[in-house]
Amino acid sequence: MISDLHLKDFVDRKALEALQLQRMKETLERVYQNVPFYRQAFTRAGVKPDDLKKLSDLAKFPFTLKSDLRDHYPYGLLAVPMKDIVRIHASSGTTGKPTVVCYTRSDLELWAETVCRVFRMGGVTEQDIVLVSYGYGLFTGGLGAHYGAEHLGCSVIPMGGGATEKQLLLIKDFGVTVICCTPSFFIHIMEEAEKSGFDLKNANLRVGFFGAEPWTPEMRQRIEQGAGIAARDIFGLSEIIGPGVSSDCECCAGLHVFEDHYYPEIIDPDTGEVKNPGEEGELVFTTISKTGMPLIRYRTRDISRLCYDKCDCGRTLVRMDKVKRRSDDMLIIRGVNLFPSQIESVLLSVKGTEPHYQLVVTREKAMDDLEVRVEVTALVFSDEVRGLESLRSEIQSKIKQLIGLSAKVTLVEPGQIERSTGKAKRVLDLRKK
Numbered sequence: 001m002i003s004d005l006h007l008k009d010f011v012d013r014k015a016l017e018a019l020q021l022q023r024m025k026e027t028l029e030r031v032y033q034n035v036p037f038y039r040q041a042f043t044r045a046g047v048k049p050d051d052l053k054k055l056s057d058l059a060k061f062p063f064t065l066k067s068d069l070r071d072h073y074p075y076g077l078l079a080v081p082m083k084d085i086v087r088i089h090a091s092s093g094t095t096g097k098p099t100v101v102c103y104t105r106s107d108l109e110l111w112a113e114t115v116c117r118v119f120r121m122g123g124v125t126e127q128d129i130v131l132v133s134y135g136y137g138l139f140t141g142g143l144g145a146h147y148g149a150e151h152l153g154c155s156v157i158p159m160g161g162g163a164t165e166k167q168l169l170l171i172k173d174f175g176v177t178v179i180c181c182t183p184s185f186f187i188h189i190m191e192e193a194e195k196s197g198f199d200l201k202n203a204n205l206r207v208g209f210f211g212a213e214p215w216t217p218e219m220r221q222r223i224e225q226g227a228g229i230a231a232r233d234i235f236g237l238s239e240i241i242g243p244g245v246s247s248d249c250e251c252c253a254g255l256h257v258f259e260d261h262y263y264p265e266i267i268d269p270d271t272g273e274v275k276n277p278g279e280e281g282e283l284v285f286t287t288i289s290k291t292g293m294p295l296i297r298y299r300t301r302d303i304s305r306l307c308y309d310k311c312d313c314g315r316t317l318v319r320m321d322k323v324k325r326r327s328d329d330m331l332i333i334r335g336v337n338l339f340p341s342q343i344e345s346v347l348l349s350v351k352g353t354e355p356h357y358q359l360v361v362t363r364e365k366a367m368d369d370l371e372v373r374v375e376v377t378a379l380v381f382s383d384e385v386r387g388l389e390s391l392r393s394e395i396q397s398k399i400k401q402l403i404g405l406s407a408k409v410t411l412v413e414p415g416q417i418e419r420s421t422g423k424a425k426r427v428l429d430l431r432k433k
């Protein structure tokens, strides 16, 4: 029953842990019996499914890496015969072949259930009109949000990404109350709305579920103030299921993980050791209910923390920190470690900037250079040169002060930085590898 679904978010932790243990045992057994890759990996690590007596015993089991999915491309990690697979998605990597993920009918049901819980957490009901502006297709965003909203009984508009004018028309004419898209695309929608003289604050839009890419608290503030809506974070990855592994509740104090299906751990990315609650490290997930392609201890590369304290909303589900960075999106520039989200925080903390920026990294004679290109508001841009110059040096000195890096800052006119309709590309690394 949909009306009871959200009760799962408030379940007593003892009961939850008992359920997790039972599901984890079943999953380990299933992959050991049915997936040669796991049987071999467990044997190499000297473990058998029976060695799991308590949840923390999971640490004895080996990790699964993205490269393992690539090495067993496309169907090598299936735990069921192909006839039981009813859906295939894939995420495109930066290089080479896509990462393939396969779902049984029951996997699709549990996916719809968890995304439905995301919407419930965000106060969405069957009265809502939901615009799905994540891409449909191999990417999991569109169909993931779609089935979750449909499961809840909302009126779902399967728009997909792009065609910003059409998005605005739908928001206006169809009385859209909920939108789902990447935060960078929503910023673009906001901008186009403004250009066309349409004040989103006058629309029925109430809440947005933004994810698929990192976005900072400063970005949340810009969205909430600019569009007059609540901006909720939705996290997920295709290997685990797609969107809906975790999401914000009304407190926006960390994302509740649907840990009755996706069991999280935080590890030290260098040693693989499990870290204590509250410590930062790499997120690792084990799917404990999936049947098609269950993954054991999948290393996400996303950096976060887990907090088991009870949330003010009353939900008992563990919370993970908003993912601001991945261990593999770190840039090293003249020996300084830098994550794009750090630059985003600086840029958006300064008045007069727009949330459109790009980092361009070049190398000349073994010297790395970072150029931060950021758009400024039309008003600032039309200002006399002195205003622009002081904004430029303010940004430059904040970057130097907070990150310790001298960067060249270029202020550009509104509309100069390429807009994304899906995941934004923030970094242009032109250094020869």
Ligand code: DLL
Binding pocket: 091, 134, 140, 141, 210, 211, 212, 213, 214, 215, 233, 234, 235, 236, 237, 238, 239, 242, 243, 244, 300, 302, 322, 323, 324, 326
């Ligand atoms: O991006 C699934 C998704 C779709 C999530 C729509 C949320 C909304 P992938 O294409 O496999 O799947 O990319 C997964 O994107 O490991 C993170 O690095 C990043 N990511 C996803 N959601 C968030 C978020 C989808 N809310 C990868 N905040 C993940 C920060 C996110 N990063």
